[in-house]
Amino acid sequence: MKDKARVSLLLAWAVLGLVGLGMGQQVPRPKLRVVATLPVLADLARQVGGDHVQVVSLGKGQEDPHYVTPTPSLMQAVRRADLFIEVGMSLEMWAVNVLDGAGNKRVRRESKGHVYASEGIPVLEVPVSMTRAKGDLHPNGNPHLWVDPVRLGLMARNIEKGMERVRPSEARWFQEGYVAFQKRLDLAIYGPELVKLLGGKVLNRLALSGKLQSFLKRKYKGKPLSARLGGFLKLAAPLRGRKILFYHQNWIYFSTRFGLEVRGFVEDKPGITPSASHKLKLMEQIKAEKIKVLGTATWNDDSVPNALARETGIQVVPLPAMVGATKDAPDSISMIRALITRLLNGYSKG
Ligand SMILES: [Zn+2]
Incomplete structure (x- = not known):
């Protein structure tokens, strides 16, 4: 009985509270709950959504985006999400399991609350043959779009559209957030x-x-x-025309943007560990072509790159291929700056 009385008292307070709010101030909308597959997408969502959004990333900065295992608490976040963002293009093959497991209809693929950040963005390295070579991780073209600052803006735009779709009442806020980010990005790229x-x-x-x-x-x-x-394009000008090797094919958008000449990869094919013969071939190539720098993502196995360095003197440069991969890449714009700076350092030593 006592309990019942307390409940009704609490209820009365709640009603009074609501009435009070209705008369005086606006009831604050709950923040839009956004789940992104990768930290770079989470960063773009924060840049666009500001304090109207609450964002979590399933992957971490040091994780290979092809292989992420979300924890149960992150699965729980997907269950409650209003918006789910992934790159798409078969990059996050693991994301479909997360979406199925979470069973949240609002953010399922093809639903209003789902965003493919790569949608409509020009892609490179689209395979000509339709057969998917075994182990090839890039069957729909190269999905590592975010290392090109120009494409970062296009991804942010896609994310903004998704936010607008699920929260039309806050459309103006998201649009302004996107425009402000795009401006920061333009200044950072071109000066x-x-x-x-x-x-x-x-x-x-x-x-x-x-x-x-x-x-x-x-x-x-x-x-x-x-x-x-000015900006990144000026900073990166000394990289133009320099020969480079990379570990995995996740740099095409970066190297195209800044004019690096990519001479080969440590992996035989995307996702395939190098064979002994491939390693030997690379060694000869590095010496013959005088290649000074080998760029690796921080999650790549460094045993082959280190062996190549010992044999040839090539500089191995670990690169933040994801927001949060290294301390100098806490957000997407600083990630691009860190990539350029680290490579410039690599060539100055090589
Ligand atoms: Zn890849």
């Missing part, structure tokens, strides 16, 4: 002078079509536009 002169949209379009470098040779007020270039 303030070119952004002011041409605008981020034009620059990004030129960059994506591969015409930016030739366009920047044009003269404006007596000097080539390239003289006004």
